[in-house]
Amino acid sequence: MTDGTATAELDSALERHRVELTGYCYRMLGSSFEAEDAVQDTLVRAWRSYGKFEGRSSLRSWLYRIATNVCLDMLSAGNKRARPMDLTESTPLAQAALSPRPDHTWLEPMPDARVLPTTEDPAEAAIAKESVRLAFMAALQQLPPRQRAVLILREVLAWRASEVAELLGTSVASVNSALQRARATLAERADQDRAGAVSDPLDEQQQRLLERYVAAFEGYDMTALTALLHEDAVMTMPPFDLWLAGASDITGFMTTLGASCAGSRLLPTRANGLPAFAHYKPDPEAGGFTPWAIQVLEISAGRITGFHCFLDTKRWFPLFGLPLHLDGEPDQVEEGA
Numbered sequence: 001m002t003d004g005t006a007t008a009e010l011d012s013a014l015e016r017h018r019v020e021l022t023g024y025c026y027r028m029l030g031s032s033f034e035a036e037d038a039v040q041d042t043l044v045r046a047w048r049s050y051g052k053f054e055g056r057s058s059l060r061s062w063l064y065r066i067a068t069n070v071c072l073d074m075l076s077a078g079n080k081r082a083r084p085m086d087l088t089e090s091t092p093l094a095q096a097a098l099s100p101r102p103d104h105t106w107l108e109p110m111p112d113a114r115v116l117p118t119t120e121d122p123a124e125a126a127i128a129k130e131s132v133r134l135a136f137m138a139a140l141q142q143l144p145p146r147q148r149a150v151l152i153l154r155e156v157l158a159w160r161a162s163e164v165a166e167l168l169g170t171s172v173a174s175v176n177s178a179l180q181r182a183r184a185t186l187a188e189r190a191d192q193d194r195a196g197a198v199s200d201p202l203d204e205q206q207q208r209l210l211e212r213y214v215a216a217f218e219g220y221d222m223t224a225l226t227a228l229l230h231e232d233a234v235m236t237m238p239p240f241d242l243w244l245a246g247a248s249d250i251t252g253f254m255t256t257l258g259a260s261c262a263g264s265r266l267l268p269t270r271a272n273g274l275p276a277f278a279h280y281k282p283d284p285e286a287g288g289f290t291p292w293a294i295q296v297l298e299i300s301a302g303r304i305t306g307f308h309c310f311l312d313t314k315r316w317f318p319l320f321g322l323p324l325h326l327d328g329e330p331d332q333v334e335e336g337a
Contacts, residue, residue, distance in 0.1 A: 010050060014043050017060060021067050023115035027131060027152050028071040030081030030141050032108045032319060035115075038074060042067040057166070065167050068149050075145040081107040083138050083308075084236045084243035091242050093249040096257060098240045106238040107138055109294055109310050111320050112270040129273030131156040134296060134308060137272070139189040143182050150175055151182040202275065205302055210268075210275055213297070213304065220262040222251040230303040237293075237309045250307065265289050269320055271296045278322045279309070289326040291317045 018039060025042075026035035045066050046053075053062055082105060091097075115132055119125050130136060131152070140148055146168065153159040153167070154175070161179075165172045202210070209228060216224035229247040236243045244250050254261065266277040276296045280289035291313035298306030310316055317324055 010047065013059060014046055014063070017063050018043070019113075019115065020117045021063060023117070023128065023132065024064065024152060024157070025067055025071055026110050026115050027137065027140055027156065028068075028145070028148055029074060030107045030137055031104075032110045032114075033315070034074060035110070038067065038070045041070050045070070061163065061167065064153070068167060072145050072149070079104055080141045081105070081138075082141060083107050083134065084238065084241050085234060086138055088241055088243070090234070090245040090249075093244065093252045093256075096242055096244070096253060098237075098242060098257070100239040101241050103239065103312070105241075107134065107141065109134075109271045109276070109296055109308075109316065112273060114319075116273070127156060132272050133274055134272050134298070134306070135189075136186075139186050142189065143185055147178045147182040147185075150178040151186070154179050155183075206275075206299060209299060209302060209304070210297070214266050214277070217266060218264060220254070220264075222255060225254075226251055228304050229307075230300070230305045233303070233305050233307060235307045235309070237311055239312060261292065264292065265326060266295070267322065267326075269294070269322065271320070274298060278317065278320065280326050283325070286325070288328060291322070291324055294320065 021039045021042060022035050025038040026032065029035050029038060042063060046063055053059070057065075087101075087105075110132065112129070112132075116125070116128050119128070140151070143151065149168065150164055153164045154161065159167075161172045161175045165175045168175070212224070213228055215221075216228060226247045229250060231247065232245065233247060233250060234243055234245050235250045235253070244253055261279070261281050264279055264281040266279055269276045269278055271294060274296050276294060278291065279293040279295050281292045282288075283290040293309040293311050293313065294316045296306075296308045296310070297304055298308075313324075316322075
């Protein structure tokens with residue numbers, strides 16, 4: 001076997017783990033771009049040190065060890081990614097003001113395809129999707145980094161306690177103790193968060209809800225939209241720390257500070273294991289439609305409970321593989337264009 005063939009085979013072997021490693025690093029870091037940087041660093045380190053890999057563990061386990069160390073190093077500064085409702089109280093519409101915070105403050109969205117490996121096991125797929133949903137991701141960020149790693153490896157990836165102990169260089173008892181503390185923290189958070197339940201694939205009721213949502217939003221029909229929102233629905237708009245609670249404040253915002261979104265178009269996508277839309281609003285200067293937000297929706301019992309708009313379109317739309325301009329009328333736009 002030539003050196004070139006061996007190199008190509010190693011590159012291919014490492015690359016096969018990219019998606020699952022990105023999912024792991026994303027859960028650890030709460031940032032789409034930091035996760036991709038962490039995985040690239042992991043693969044470069046693995047490639048450079050492969051000659052020292054003795055094969056006592058699988059290549060996959062070895063890569064997770066490297067990725068864990070990379071993430072723990074990145075988390076040493078103590079920064080915790082958050083949602084607006086994790087940082088402030090909700091703001092009444094009358095006091096609404098758009099105050100941005102730095103990018104590193106926020107939990108970031110992630111396209112499903114970049115973090116959810118293909119699997120034929122429905123139960124495994126369901127766990128993977130639930131473990132990247134925004135509410136769960138926000139809860140993970142409240143855990144100390146090593147507890148976070150233990151919980152992800154044990155509960156999401158189903159590693160044995162002995163495997164996690166070996167990876168972290170600690171004892172099984174220490175792993176079990178960390179897992180117990182992490183579970184307790186998440187249980188407390190679960191009482192505060194109503195993340196909803198989304199079927200995979202969407203059931204008929206959920207699909208109809210989304211169709212009605214698109215019609216209401218594109219028609220900017222606040223009466224129709226109100227009928228789709230849970231009474232306790234929340235709306236967030238990172239990088240702004242403002243968040244609104246209740247249908248009346250949400251629709252009131254959309255017809256005042258958000259009035260320029262009238263006439264918008266939505267393209268379906270998937271983010272964080274949840275239904276999502278690329279939101280384009282009318283472009284009065286260039287014509288057509290310009291990117292405005294990635295909307296991620298949380299739904300439960302036939303209503304929308306969370307309406308999360310990520311506004312940094314120059315970062316998000318390329319990440320999601322979305323066009324930076326739409327031409328023409330909605331009937332001229334193909335789904336997923």
